[in-house]
Amino acid sequence: MTGTSVVIERDGLDSLVRALISDGYLVVGPTVRDSAIVLAELDSPGQLPAGWGVDVAPGRYRLRPRADGAVFSHSAGPQSWKQFLHPSRQRLWSTRPDGTYSAEADARPRYAFLGVRGCDLAAIGVLDTVLTGGAHPDPSYARRRGGAFVVAVNCTEPGGVCFCASMGTGPSVGAGYDLALTEQLGPDGHRFLVEVGSEEGARVLSRVQRREATGEEVDAARAEVESAAGRMGRQMPEVDLRDLLRRSRESPRWEEVASRCLTCANCTMVCPTCFCTTTEDVTDLTGEHAERWQRWSSCFELDFSQLHGGSVRGTGAGRYRQWMSHKLSTWYDQFGTSGCVGCGRCIAWCPVGIDITEEAARLAEDAEGSRGDVPPRAAG
Ligand code: SF4
Ligand code: SF4
Incomplete structure (x- = not known):
């Protein structure tokens, strides 16, 4: 089933979140907190930032309400997935005067990351190379990353400081996801095109009501993502x-x-x-x-x-x-x-x-x- 495209309605996204939670995943996704879109553990799909966008410029970030109920029409917030895979602070070991030594029994959260954009999926790939690609892999990172389920999102609304298109990392997501969503908003409804990237992705998706995507729906989603590439707020100079x-x-x-x-x-x-x-x-x-x-x-x-x-x-x-x-x-x-x-x-x-x-x-x-x-x- 990998490589196939299906469509889920807006409430299918909620079903997807509930399916992941009931399967024991610790679902981490965007939510509104402290006047920003932050990444946090989600107890229910109601915590997703439906109807929120952002205005972003150098040294500036502001939430902006949206009338269309979009869930993923906001660019990167202050956090990234790094903080879950490579925590800002963690205990490595502890010891006592009698020589008792205990290495930290590292938690093994089974994460499901919801809403990973192309730039951030590429960033996870970079961290994979840095932290597990050499002769001395970071065991904590490897454990956290190993069981992570990734629901990626093709970006249709880049922000004012985005330049992934000129770095070759977006707005469409690259390889490495279990499911990839493209949010579609229009007069005929609010739905998501879903591409399946792994067997586990197919298994989870089988629990959500869905239908096969038409060729027109696939083309429309692709066109929206291509159009986003032309609306980046920034670009790197085209030099080596x-x-x-x-x-x-x-x-x-x-x-x-x-x-x-x-x-x-x-x-x-x-x-x-x-x-x-x-x-x-x-x-x-x-x-x-x-x-x-x-x-x-x-x-x-x-x-x-x-x-x-x-x-x-x-x-x-x-x-x-x-x-x-x-x-x-x-x-x-x-x-x-x-x-x-x-x-x-x-x-x-x-x-x-x-x-x-x-x-x-x-x-x-x-x-x-x-x-x-x-x-x-x-x-x-
Ligand atoms: S964010 Fe970075 S570039 Fe900006 S003032 Fe701080 S150290 Fe300098
Ligand atoms: S734009 Fe580049 S350097 Fe700046 S935070 Fe993102 S990945 Fe890091």
């Missing part, structure tokens, strides 16, 4: 970014962006692919019990690059250059892909609205002006 960043190491632009950057690390916290961590050891007041915790870290923190004698990236310019160069250039050297999937979160949640696409465009302009030989971006 990997080469551009390599060649921009001494650019005066780094000092200029540092004059605006607060080195607050928001961009790395919201980024769905930033994976850096540090560890902290703590004891209780009696000294009888010690624990080691892992928490997210950031290349914007001064002590992130602390080596003997001091930090090797002591300036904001150096830290911004490191972040952007890693994302767009040296990530290829390490992991074979870009570290940026074009979700736009770092632009929306930067308190001073620094925009990675604008910074790349300025570097490209400078390079073109000084040398006139910036190579075009390699295909793919």
Whole structure:
């Protein structure tokens, strides 16, 4: 049944959520909380953000009510699936003076992620490579990721800071989903085209009322997603970014962006692919019990690059250059892909609205002006 397309009505989405919950999945999806679309555990389909959209711009994010009841017409919120697969803080082990040592019995939630967009599905793929692709896979990530059921969503409404189309990660979802939805709103009803990507997806979907999709419905859904590609709020310059960043190491632009950057690390916290961590050891007041915790870290923190004698990236310019160069250039050297999937979160949640696409465009302009030989971006 994989590869087939069916249609479910609006209440079929609710049935899908209930089927996943009754199958024992911990369903995580979008909901409205704290004036934002956040990802949270859903106890019922009524918590989905029906009738909410967002207005997003550099340094700005606002909820906006919608009259059409759309469930997935909002672009990326402040969180990503990273926080469930690679938690911001987790205990690694604890020990006692008698030498008793216990490695953390890591929870094995059986997640069902509902509403994963193309950019974020690509980001999960990047994390898979980083955290499980090498000689020392992260066991916690592997356990959380292993049983995850993915309900992806083809994006039909990109936000003001989205640029997945120019990064090749959206608006249609790539491989790696169990089910993929395309939301369709119109005068003749509110429904979802569903594509089946796995046997488990087919099994879960068999419990939801559905009918075969017509060729016209499949074509209409495809056309809407293609149209979304032309409505992205941003795009990366069409140059070889990997080469551009390599060649921009001494650019005066780094000092200029540092004059605006607060080195607050928001961009790395919201980024769905930033994976850096540090560890902290703590004891209780009696000294009888010690624990080691892992928490997210950031290349914007001064002590992130602390080596003997001091930090090797002591300036904001150096830290911004490191972040952007890693994302767009040296990530290829390490992991074979870009570290940026074009979700736009770092632009929306930067308190001073620094925009990675604008910074790349300025570097490209400078390079073109000084040398006139910036190579075009390699295909793919
Ligand atoms: S670019 Fe923006 S979000 Fe990132 S560290 Fe600088 S001020 Fe903070
Ligand atoms: S660098 Fe910015 S746009 Fe790219 S994946 Fe990270 S948060 Fe998204």
